[in-house]
Amino acid sequence: MTTSTRGAVKTPAVLVLEDGRIFRGRAYGAVGATFGEAVFSTGMTGYQETLTDPSYHRQVVVMTAPHVGNTGVNDEDMESKKIWVSGYVVRDPARVPSNWRSTRSLDEELAAQGVVGISGIDTRALTRHLRERGAMRVGIFSGDAIQDDAALLARVQEAPEMTGADLSAEVATTEAYVVPAVGEKRFTVAAVDLGIKGMTPHRMAERGIEVHVLPATATVEDVYAVEPDGVFFSNGPGDPSTADHPVSVMRGVLERGTPLFGICFGNQILGRALGFGTFKLKYGHRGINQPVQDRTTGKVEVTAHNHGFAV
The missing domain is CATH 3.40.50.880 (Class I glutamine amidotransferase (GATase) domain)
Incomplete structure (x- = not known):
């Protein structure tokens, strides 16, 4: 992953999947290039938990919720000392965060930690694509990192896969x-x-x-x-x-x-x-709002999930 300073709102960005599908948007967070496994998270909020969960190491997380960053960032909701996702994908980032615990914006935090992201793309279409084709390698490129589409696709296809990764x-x-x-x-x-x-x-x-x-x-x-x-x-x-x-x-x-x-x-x-x-799931289960039923009691609880493999 290579990064530079925080991108202006109008800095162009490109998301390239390993099967050749391309989404074009704007830089969010740091400007540069990053690679990882494209996965989607169904959490409606609680994005700090997702970002700082070490289980997301080397994954580019697509948020299915359309509005992200509304509550900003605080120092209490971190699950570790840093952001672990290798890239972040949102549709409509909050322009002005508003929460009594917020100390800075999500955009600022991503930029400060060198996390390359993209905003302004159709995350619903991207999620449907991953549901149909499965989790796959992806690259996000913004600013000077943008090249012609064929060159970007080649870089994505050279990136390591999650299968076989000891992390x-x-x-x-x-x-x-x-x-x-x-x-x-x-x-x-x-x-x-x-x-x-x-x-x-x-x-x-x-x-x-x-x-x-x-x-x-x-x-x-x-x-x-x-x-x-x-x-x-x-x-x-x-x-x-x-x-x-x-x-x-x-x-x-x-x-x-x-x-x-x-x-x-x-x-x-x-x-x-x-x-x-163990085997790799097609697209896994990720989010902090996954309902699970205890079949001994019939009780349903809402749980946090992040797994791409199963026994």
Whole structure:
């Protein structure tokens, strides 16, 4: 990804899909060029959660909601220390954000972190295309990065695919840290960070759990050094078929019979540890408004999803 300073509203931008479809709009955020896997997110709001979720590493996120940026950006809703998406696609960005917690605009935040985006395109048409053809490689180009269409398409087709990508170590913490229990400590959990969202250990801590967050490279010995009552495997980016080390750690936990749980990538690691395979979904499930029914109770809850692979 190459970037320069924040683009003016009228700076032209081009989105090029690997199958040759092209959308033309305006720069949003940083100006330059970026590449990734084109995926769409169905969240109506909560875009800060999406942008800072490490699971979106190397993905260009298309927002299906037409208006994005209305509530600006604050420092409380970040799921990690930076924006992880490699590109951002919106139809109608807010001209003036309005929210009592807002400290800056989304456009300013994207530009400050060097995230190349595009606005003013038909995101509904783009989403329908991805629903029919599946998630695929994409490039966004703006300003001086724009060349003739054939040259841009060639650059997109040279970009790495998500299938076979081993990315969890690129987003995980490099040093172990502890999130202390709030109030009386009830349990200790070892959380293997494969791309964990900041709110996950925070929510555990609210329930009296002391959470030891460990790097993706942690060994079985590292896990048991914290004397855990349970072991958690987090969400994360990339292809679970490449995650041989986390799978071996998971098998070590299973052999010892310690209670374990995980979400998204962690659940796929569990599938592999039990001997199942994983496969790439056509376009995945992404958004913070995904309804899921608990079939034991019939209760439907609205959940956050971001996964492009399944067991």
